[in-house]
Amino acid sequence: MKMTKNNEDFFDEKKPWSVIKDELLGCYLKPYFSKILATQRPVFYVDAFAGKGIFLDGNPGSPLIALEIISKVLSITNFRKPIIKSCLIELNHASDLQENVNKYKDVTVIVGKYEENIEQQLQGKQSQNVFLYIDPYGVKSLHFSIFKKLPVKSLHSIEMLINFNSFGFIREACSAMNVKFDIGDLEDIVEIDNVINSSNKPIDDLSEVAGGDYWKEIIEGYKKGIYDGYEAEKRFSDKYCEKLREQFNYVLNMPIRLKMGQRPKYRMIHATNHAQGCVLMNDNMYKRWEALQNLQNQGQISMLLLEDVENQSINKTEMQKEILELMKSHREYVDLNTFHAEFVSKYGVRFSTSDICTELEKLYNANKLEVKRHPELTSKGKPSKFWTTSKDKTVKLRCNNEKS
Ligand SMILES: C[S@@+](CC[C@H](N)C(=O)[O-])C[C@H]1O[C@@H](n2cnc3c(N)ncnc32)[C@H](O)[C@@H]1O
CATH class of the missing domain: 3.40.50 (Rossmann fold)
Incomplete structure (x- = not known):
């Protein structure tokens, strides 16, 4: 070699x-x-x-x-x-x-x-x-x-x-x-x-x-x-x-x-x-x-998801704290993509964006985040729940200042 x-x-x-x-x-x-x-x-x-x-x-x-x-x-x-x-x-x-x-x-x-x-x-x-x-x-x-x-x-x-x-x-x-x-x-x-x-x-x-x-x-x-x-x-x-x-x-x-x-x-x-x-x-x-x-x-017990690319151990509770900390640096609503990019650029390659969305959803369910989606309602008139953005779909977030 x-x-x-x-x-x-x-x-x-x-x-x-x-x-x-x-x-x-x-x-x-x-x-x-x-x-x-x-x-x-x-x-x-x-x-x-x-x-x-x-x-x-x-x-x-x-x-x-x-x-x-x-x-x-x-x-x-x-x-x-x-x-x-x-x-x-x-x-x-x-x-x-x-x-x-x-x-x-x-x-x-x-x-x-x-x-x-x-x-x-x-x-x-x-x-x-x-x-x-x-x-x-x-x-x-x-x-x-x-x-x-x-x-x-x-x-x-x-x-x-x-x-x-x-x-x-x-x-x-x-x-x-x-x-x-x-x-x-x-x-x-x-x-x-x-x-x-x-x-x-x-x-x-x-x-x-x-x-x-x-x-x-x-x-x-x-x-x-x-x-x-x-x-x-x-x-x-x-x-x-x-x-x-x-x-x-x-x-x-x-x-x-x-x-x-x-x-x-x-x-x-x-x-x-x-x-x-x-x-x-x-x-x-x-x-x-x-x-x-x-x-x-090679088939041994998987370490998958336990260590990040720097071989640092990964802790999801810590991740929620980091999300809230970064979110607090925004006074207004921030676009989901911008937030993802800021998060991974600051903390490194540790999670997929869908993993980050899972934690965002938990924070939302715990009333720590406010989420604004466009369109607000699905075609059946129910509140939208999507966590991905496209030309016609946007997600914006901010801290729920009373709860976080
Ligand atoms: C690591 S190899 C690139 C391999 C290529 N990316 C690949 O996947 O096949 C680096 C290449 O840069 C060329 N090279 C060396 N110095 C250079 C320079 N100052 N400007 C442009 N090319 C250079 C070398 O001849 C060599 O072919």
Whole structure:
């Protein structure tokens, strides 16, 4: 399972961690494209580190996974004049990639670096929906300043899914600060791009990736033995997501582990300004987590639903308290989708939205919440009870201030 240091054999065979990444992407893109076409605006899909398109063992890479989904969605959609254009950026394998995607329509392959091309590719996309998939080997190209320059306000919507090699960052950061890095079992997974290591300004390069120098204090704590390397990674990832929240309303992240009880190897981070996108990704990450646990348990007593993606135990009584606390930060009624997105972005991927609705209903039944639905009555004249929203159905909530 070892990867050569320069990733030469990356595309020989699809590795288990690539399968997990691809499932997360593919399972999200299907409902994403179907739903986003309802906006009746063009969609611009960017795979910023696209790779070859196909692995030598015949498995599809991320570009083919997305292009197949796009073809299917376009062939069955009822929306008029649907437009989805794709842009695949690739530095080293662009000609293989071009060949592998020739049969798909509306695809542009850009030969070059993500960090040098992304701004230009997003020019003129005002009022469009943009999805950015970012799957580099390491972190060196993930300049935070690029996120700050994204034309977030002028786009109709923007979503990013990032494979964030947070352990790779911690390792490079330790090396830059002359701290011994003791997480040995990452060897087989951390995809290497050791340019930061060989840079003559490694500290500046790391701060450019992190979007600040908060990471230094985290490495100092690790050096002093206040916490271990895994805790350092968690602290760093939390801070990084906080930084992203300055740019995006909702940020979710999911650590990826290959085996039950094993420490995470990297993180998938999703950032968006679109409440529905965040809700959809939460349910997707939650389902992947369930599937992973099933796979890892292999028939043993299920730990399912007892631990969240960070392996923290889950407590539903606590959840009701958290719901009420967040609800109290709203003085007026809040839309159900917005609430879900705020909740999962704040507390992490721990529950499906239908689980959250179950607790909302309990709180409503206990008179702690007020609920306003449109339409108020069913076709038979009974009070509506639905907990899902659509074009013609809305649910709004607020605390019952007298009871909560
Ligand atoms: C992890 S692989 C991507 C795998 C791909 N997402 C898939 O599922 O098949 C990273 C890719 O980024 C390319 N690459 C490296 N540096 C790049 C850069 N600065 N800009 C764009 N592509 C880059 C590499 O050649 C490699 O194909």
